[in-house]
Amino acid sequence: MYVDSHCHLSFPELSGNLLEIRRAMSEALVDRALCICTTLEEFDKVHALATAFDNFWCSAGVHPDSEGVREPNVEDLLQLAQLPRVVAIGETGLDYYRLNGRTIDAMQWQRARFRVHIRAARASALPLVVHTRSAAEDTLRILREEGAEQTGGVFHCFTESRDVASAALDLGFHISFSGIVTFKAATELREVARFVPLDRCLIETDSPYLAPVPFRGKVNSPAYVPWVARQLAELKGVTVAVIARATTENFQSLFRVPPLT
Ligand SMILES: [Zn+2]
Ligand SMILES: [Zn+2]
Numbered sequence: 480m481y482v483d484s485h486c487h488l489s490f491p492e493l494s495g496n497l498l499e500i501r502r503a504m505s506e507a508l509v510d511r512a513l514c515i516c517t518t519l520e521e522f523d524k525v526h527a528l529a530t531a532f533d534n535f536w537c538s539a540g541v542h543p544d545s546e547g548v549r550e551p552n553v554e555d556l557l558q559l560a561q562l563p564r565v566v567a568i569g570e571t572g573l574d575y576y577r578l579n580g581r582t583i584d585a586m587q588w589q590r591a592r593f594r595v596h597i598r599a600a601r602a603s604a605l606p607l608v609v610h611t612r613s614a615a616e617d618t619l620r621i622l623r624e625e626g627a628e629q630t631g632g633v634f635h636c637f638t639e640s641r642d643v644a645s646a647a648l649d650l651g652f653h654i655s656f657s658g659i660v661t662f663k664a665a666t667e668l669r670e671v672a673r674f675v676p677l678d679r680c681l682i683e684t685d686s687p688y689l690a691p692v693p694f695r696g697k698v699n700s701p702a703y704v705p706w707v708a709r710q711l712a713e714l715k716g717v718t719v720a721v722i723a724r725a726t727t728e729n730f731q732s733l734f735r736v737p738p739l740t
Contacts (some may be wrong), residue, residue: 523579
């Protein structure tokens with residue numbers, strides 16, 4: 480049985496096909512998923528998924544790429560964090576990939592938003608779901624400055640170097656691999672996946688984006704997460720059952736989700 484630790488089932492590409500997706504998940508032995516929040520405006524929809532289905536959970540947070548949306552303060556996030564089935568703060572972090580002509584200095588608002596999330600995670604004792612793109616150094620620095628090792632969490636959809644993985648592991652964080660690890664050009668990332676200890680690995684789809692090979696370019700869904708597991712199994716020289724069991728146990732301990740009975 481597999482867990483998708485990061486998906487966006489509230490996005491329009493997926494939200495209209497929920498029953499079909501759930502059927503595909505169960506055929507693919509994907510028994511649980513964490514639905515990730517990207518704006519406060521979206522939260523009710525994400526939370527509704529987690530309360531409607533006993534194998535879905537959700538996070539609360541505002542994505543670094545979300546602009547022109549309500550800016551959260553610590554109190555906003557704490558209120559959401561105490562609702563049932565909210566198991567993480569995020570996704571949050573830094574993304575300097577889409578600067579749209581701005582300087583990194585001008586992205587101060589992203590760094591301030593990230594700090595708000597880390598403070599909320601510490602105050603609520605929930606783990607962080609961290610998104611980082613072209614901003615690894617600042618991401619690690621801010622996590623350290625804000626004492627994020629006290630909450631832990633996951634670097635999701637990991638695409639950074641082995642050194643960044645190592646620093647994240649030192650901070651007590653998990654590393655989550657997505658379909659990108661199956662892409663032909665992702666040679667360096669596959670080396671990182673070999674390096675990260677199995678007891679700190681998670682798997683995810685980040686659906687609807689980043690469908691793994693052989694579905695690359697199609698709309699992704701949690702049902703495809705076993706393809707990420709297969710790639711990890713090959714890289715680590717273990718069976719896919721070993722990967723499924725380890726990533727499920729890691730998911731349960733990180734997000735304090737009870738095992739299925
Ligand atoms: Zn992300
Ligand atoms: Zn995401």
